[in-house]
Amino acid sequence: MKRAFNFGPGPSALPLSVLQETAAEWLDFAGTGMSVLEVSHRGAEYEAVHKDAQARFKRLLGLGDDYTVLMVGGGASTQFAAVPLNLLRPGQTADYLVTGYWAKKAYKEAQLFGTVNLAADTAVEGAYCRVPRAEECLFTPGAAYVHLTSNNTIFGSQYPSFPKPAAPLVADMSSDLLSRPIDARAFALIYAGAQKNLGPAGVTVVIIRNDLLERCRDGMPTMLHYPTLAKADSLHNTPPCFAIYLMGKVLKWVEEQGGLEGMGRRSKQKAEALYGAIDRHAGFYRAPVDKDSRSAMNVVFRLPSEELEKRFISEAKAQGMVGLKGHRSVGGVRASIYNGVEPAWVEALASFMEQFVRQHG
Numbered sequence: 286m287k288r289a290f291n292f293g294p295g296p297s298a299l300p301l302s303v304l305q306e307t308a309a310e311w312l313d314f315a316g317t318g319m320s321v322l323e324v325s326h327r328g329a330e331y332e333a334v335h336k337d338a339q340a341r342f343k344r345l346l347g348l349g350d351d352y353t354v355l356m357v358g359g360g361a362s363t364q365f366a367a368v369p370l371n372l373l374r375p376g377q378t379a380d381y382l383v384t385g386y387w388a389k390k391a392y393k394e395a396q397l398f399g400t401v402n403l404a405a406d407t408a409v410e411g412a413y414c415r416v417p418r419a420e421e422c423l424f425t426p427g428a429a430y431v432h433l434t435s436n437n438t439i440f441g442s443q444y445p446s447f448p449k450p451a452a453p454l455v456a457d458m459s460s461d462l463l464s465r466p467i468d469a470r471a472f473a474l475i476y477a478g479a480q481k482n483l484g485p486a487g488v489t490v491v492i493i494r495n496d497l498l499e500r501c502r503d504g505m506p507t508m509l510h511y512p513t514l515a516k517a518d519s520l521h522n523t524p525p526c527f528a529i530y531l532m533g534k535v536l537k538w539v540e541e542q543g544g545l546e547g548m549g550r551r552s553k554q555k556a557e558a559l560y561g562a563i564d565r566h567a568g569f570y571r572a573p574v575d576k577d578s579r580s581a582m583n584v585v586f587r588l589p590s591e592e593l594e595k596r597f598i599s600e601a602k603a604q605g606m607v608g609l610k611g612h613r614s615v616g617g618v619r620a621s622i623y624n625g626v627e628p629a630w631v632e633a634l635a636s637f638m639e640q641f642v643r644q645h646g
């Protein structure tokens with residue numbers, strides 16, 4: 286079997302060792318004589334997995350007992366509603382920084398539940414090529430929270446550093462959590478769907494500071510109410526056990542790679558290989574995102590024509606490199622180089638880019 290060089294935007298590549306370990310335990314999880322898919326979520330064996338994943342998250346992010354790690358279903362998209370339902374009270378305003386497709390979705394969803402202010406919007410003719418500068422963020426005094434999207438998965442931009450508003454900072458980190466060191470303590474709430482950097486689809490992580498947890502609104506749908514989920518330690522109902530189990534293995538792998546420092550070095554090296562190829566052939570490849578907003582997770586670029594883009598994607602596929610098609614809303618090429626993507630695959634793609642420009646440039 287040859288493993289595909291998977292540059293898909295999500296679900297995405299997982300570390301081979303994680304898949305192998307899962308396969309080895311497939312029929313007998315923790316000596317139970319059952320697959321992990323078959324055991325009770327109330328049993329001691331599963332409970333150990335559940336607690337282990339939460340502890341690893343806190344360790345990796347350098348967070349203590351003043352934060353709670355929730356592991357829930359519904360994807361990051363459900364959090365677009367859960368955040369305002371819990372944190373936005375009548376009479377208050379929530380600020381949103383809109384920098385891309387998902388950021389806009391979060392902003393629109395929040396409008397269903399309360400007063401929302403567009404504190405910054407970097408769109409130019411529908412395209413988002415950068416994150417806002419500090420002076421462009423017009424925060425509401427006394428805002429309930431400020432919401433941002435740390436990495437714009439579709440347009441390929443990422444905050445090199447984060448704004449520092451007075452209000453609690455909430456971030457959708459679905460496509461870059463655990464890919465680089467961050468000051469997690471600067472955030473009141475971080476959420477992320479697992480299927481990009483953390484594991485398989487099915488589990489979403491919500492990391493919330495306890496003082497905010499205590500101030501959440503009541504009377505919300507039970508499964509979206511953070512205090513209810515926290516009180517039951519994310520076991521109010523059946524959690525996505527298998528996704529959590531696999532995510533736990535990815536977290537262990539991240540720790541073995543040197544934690545966030547290690548992942549940060551790896552991400553930077555991979556991103557530089559691709560942006561290097563783009564910049565060396567700037568007359569052929571074109572990166573639409575401003576240099577200081579470039580994403581180290583989703584490298585988006587265009588070729589001189591759509592025909593050449595199609596050809597690039599199909600020739601890459603013939604060489605085992607898959608998932609390179611840009612999002613249907615923006616076109617072009619997008620190489621997603623999340624944590625699970627091997628540096629060697631990225632080197633292969635960078636060489637292919639060189640070869641392609643020699644043939645077609």
Ligand SMILES: *Cc1c(COP(=O)(O)O)cnc(C)c1O
Nearest residue numbers: 360361362387438457459460478
């Ligand atoms: C993929 C993605 C989402 C959507 O995640 P789901 O789990 O599919 O709901 C939200 N935000 C960002 C930044 C994403 O990359």
